[in-house]
Amino acid sequence: MNQKVVAATRNVAIVGPYLSGKTTLLESLLFVTGAISRKGNIKDGNTVGDSVAEARDRKMTVEVGAASTEYQDIRFNFIDSPGSIEFSQETYNALIGVDAAVVVCEPITERVLTLAPLLKFLDDWEIPHLIFINKIDRLTCTDGAWGQRYREILDAIKSVSTRPLIPHQYPIGQGEELIGFIDLVSEQAYHYHSGAPADPVPLPESLREQEHAARAEMLEALANFDDHLLEELLEEIEPPQDEIIQDLRMELGADLIVPVFIGVAEQDYGVRHLIDALLREAPTPETTAQRRGLDGNTNKPVAQVLKTYYSPQGGKLSLVRVWQGQLTDGIVLNGIRAGGLYRLLGQQQNNLSVAMAGEIVAIGRLEGIQTGDTLAIEQSSIKLAKAEVAVPVYALAIAPENRKDEVKLSSALGKLMEEDRSLAWEQHGDTHEIILWGQGNIHLEVALARLRRKYNLPMVTHLPQVPYKETIRKPTTSHGRYKHQSGGHGQFGDVYLDIKPVSRGEGFNFSETIVGGVVPRQYIPGVEIGVREYLTHGPLGFPVVDVAVTLTNGSYHSVDSSEQAFKQAARLAMTEGMPKCEPVLLEPIMSVQVSSPIEFTSKILQLLTGRRGQILGYEGRSDWQGWDCVSAYLPQAEMHDFIVELRSLTLGIGFFNWQYDHLQEVPEKLKEKVLTTAGNSNGNGKG
The missing domain is CATH 3.30.230.10 (Ribosomal Protein S5; domain 2)
Known part of the structure; x- marks a missing residue:
């Protein structure tokens, strides 16, 4: 019974850069599989994903959401993930619990670099993934050269992928309009129809040569992993379609290849073929569990928390991947009794009595359990790896609007940290301020909005004081x-x-x-x-x-x-x-290592020197192909919005690590400004 349920589930994350259309793709997937009868849209704020107030206010995904649906007797658990780099911790926490990921991107060569950090994470964790080029109708084809433009976007994606791309489809255009695609596995052509399945049509004679070349390239790439297929190609034997699908399934499951699909999620174009491919080729939960060294058939339950939610009404909810065994309502995990078992469709919770190995479900009231924790019914030696916590790079000093609320603040901040591991807070020993740390200004704005909405704790904020000495x-x-x-x-x-x-x-x-x-x-x-x-x-x-x-x-x-x-x-x-x-003023100097694609290195050097930075050197990163790491000393006073400018210079993907290094005299021309500012801070002498 367990084996059947495991084989009948697929856990798929939908990931990709900001504005690539992930939430729209999820809405389309749920619609074509019958989970919802009517599609919502981002503008109206009625999608299954982005269902929390902070996401709808900003028209962007700010936390992981889950949605379950059924398709051809297979249960799909979809994880909708944020695209903004400021919320990437959410995405990475959830990715470690899925069987495959659909990487959504736009057909814009200049923005392909934004895929690099995500593809790096997927490759490091060996998470099988495929690419869905969304909004493919926006390719600029003034001369009708759809194949050429498609090749350009594929070449751009290849430059940031360490795994070979395997295009499944070839676009069919009519002048400047996209009208369909050719399935390179079956060599069947299709015409798109808005709101309906694509119609099979004869393969256009004008594209036969291009299709043949594209298919040959696909087969040759697969043959690099299959000696039998290589022999067939050398002997000019046409491989059976089942053999090609088997190769795609095996190579994708081993994270050796990256299949590529095209479509327009807003119109449901290509979405049915995408989910068909996931059904045929995505690895099963059992395969994923084995790759993690777990046994999906054992009776001993092991699960892992992928996301923690707090709601004012329902309390704490933990989204978990069941790796082995089964969970039942009321089960005791890590010494804590579960307070409910649910399958999610956005904010909608459906009660469950049991969740089998391979499922992604939600558990109520696991107090004291954190995102990333491994869950078991008894003391277990199994400790599943979890995503590394991002280094905080942006800070605000906060204080309650109403001073009477100070007693509630630490508890509320603790819950925020449980929901989002990339947030942190401290009470600074020198300045005595409460500092909220995160991944950027929007990240902290969302956190402050949650404090107001969930805990009735409106905050006043200002830039943190520099701890001068x-x-x-x-x-x-x-x-x-x-x-x-x-x-x-x-x-x-x-x-x-x-x-x-x-x-x-x-x-x-x-x-x-x-x-x-x-x-x-x-x-x-x-x-x-x-x-x-x-x-x-x-x-x-x-x-x-x-x-x-x-x-x-x-x-x-x-x-x-x-x-x-x-x-x-x-x-x-x-x-x-x-x-x-002769007293002298000292400022803290940070040691920073700034990483970005090599094409931005000169801009990074200018950014650092423009902020009184001392360049120590730079070199290529061995673990990031085509990236440089610049080392420098940078005054803390220059670091508040450093991440904002860094991202604006690097398509949003540059990042840095930093730590305190030493104290250094403040330049004389800045000293008076600092002292004047300190003197005006209510006379308290803080910087």
Whole structure:
């Protein structure tokens, strides 16, 4: 029974760049398979995908959505994924749980580079995938040369794919209009009809030669993986159609080839042939489980969380791939009882009593379980690999509009992080701001919209303060005396301090050379506390670093002296002495590695130097064909919108890794601007 169910399921992700038409393709797939009786559209905000408010407000996919349908006794679980690079974490989390991916792209050669990061991920994880060139009717064919223009877009895609492309179809045009295609496997021609299946028609004589050449190229590519097919081609034996399909299925399942299809999802053109190919050629869940080292036939359940949702009404929902065994309503996974089992169609939830191996379903109320976690009914040695979490590259400082809401904020942010692993937050130790980190400005806008809508937590935001520091250039000796008389016992403390700079990165050092008990031992800790408290806010208004302070002398009163009095005396000594030490302003410098296609390298170099960056060098990336990695030092003050400009220069696909490296003096021409800005920040001295 298990084997039959596994063989009768296909889990397919629909992925691709922003605006390629993924959600429209999903709508068409659901329509032609009968899951919905009427198609929605993005403009009207009534599609099965993009069903959350944030997606409909922006007319773009912002989180993974799931939709299940049946076609020819096969259950298809489709995963609709975001196209924007800012939400790619969502896509990658879900891709590890599917059997195949349909990569949707537009027929625009200049935008083909945007496929590179996605194809790289698919190849790294060995996820079988095919390409659907959507909006194929938009190819510019003023002279009717559809075949030539089709070849140009294929060549462009080949340049970013490490796997050979295997075109399944060849376009049929009439003047400037696309009217159909030729199936290169069966050599059957078809004419498109809006809202209806394509009609089989005789193969046009004018295209017979081009079709024959395209089919020969397809067979030769397949023959690279099949010696028997190669022998048939050498002996000029026409291979049977079943053999070609078998080769396509085996090579696709092993992620050795990338079949290519064409169509217009908005008109349902090519969509039926696409799902037919998925039915015939996409690997089964059992095949995928075996590739991951799992047994789809065992009775021991193993599942993995692909996406976490929170809704104000329904609470927590976990979208999971069942890798082996079966799940039942109420099952205990990782020590937590499941609160419902559902099959999804967008926001619609259909109750299930059981989910077999190979299914993608949703489970309610798995509290404490995170996206990517492996689920089992008992302690298991199996820990399935999960997508690496993207490095945060964009930040905003946030605070609740209503200060009474501060107590609710950490809990709400925690839930946001569960829904989206590429978000992060911190309370900065120097600036005391709450910083929300993400993958770009739209990414954070969506997160803030969720805080408002789901948790009634509207936020005010501003750019995060740069955690400037200060240090000193010259040593000095300073004296501080604190004397206070008020009725009874007074307060008296008297200290002499040597203040001197130390090497960059050494931090703070306190010592004493007291002799003769001029400052009793029990009061010396108070001196250090006073010095440390002063250093949190130096003469320029910032925390002081790389300073050594030595207590050399002093005096005390047998009745009026106390640790508190010596703390105050130390603060007075520091307040008097530090301005004499030539304080200098320091800024944090980040070590950054910027990656992009080689055609953008010169622009990256200009971008970095234009932001006071110091170029350390660049070299080709061995793991990214045709990409360079530029290393540089970049001031943190220049990094806030760095990712925005980087993406605008690189078709949205450039990225960088970064980490704190060192502190460096702020250039004199910028120092006054920083100090003026800090002085205007409510007088708090923060940068």
